[in-house]
Amino acid sequence: MFYEPRNGHGLPHDPFKAIIAPRPIGWISTVDGAGKTNLAPYSFFNAVHSNPPMLMFTSESMKHSAANAIATGEFVFNLVSRDLFDAMNISSGDFPAEVSEFEAAGLTAAPCRMVKAPRVASSPASLECKVVSHAQLQDVNGKALQGWIIIGQVVGVHIQDSYIRDGRFDTALAQSVARCGYRDYSAVTELFEALRPTDGGGYVAGQKDV
């Protein structure tokens, strides 16, 4: 089949998010101007640069996470491990600003070092970010959309020591959860390694990765 999105897809559900899958979940914690904590998952999320490390997420309407990140210039990424899935899912609920999703999902907030927003204490890894840019998305005709992209530079990294094995962060141990299409998810349970043509004799720890 072929379709132009502007004319519809003709399927019971839009396949777009199932095609661009799996997507890592940016579980974003922020505070508002009054210091109230907020936590919500964003799968329009990814790493976009490595040196310095940078992340982005997009908000389809001006939701609390985007508004807080833009207002305070800070946000935190928390990794969703398989055991944290239910809490992540609860935190996606449509809570009013005065309700903290940390409490609603039964999560403990731990302080960050470089930003005011807290992190999810039980997450295997959390990345403290400062906003470097944000923009409202436009379509091909220059029409402003109800979509905002926020890009942050990672200024602090928390890793639970138990997830470091042989000097590497063990993604399969964390069983990092990704969003697929519809209401489908995937967890990383298995890794395979493949060397690049440019790797020569083997993967060298500490080599520059791009």
Ligand SMILES: Cc1cc2nc3c(=O)[nH]c(=O)nc-3n(C[C@H](O)[C@H](O)[C@H](O)COP(=O)(O)O)c2cc1C
């Ligand atoms: C796994 C998952 C991924 C999501 N990804 C996005 C996303 O990329 N962009 C978005 O606007 N909403 C996304 N949502 C919905 C938001 O999490 C939801 O609207 C939430 O209430 C926003 O909270 P906030 O207003 O506190 O930021 C996602 C929900 C789930 C469960």
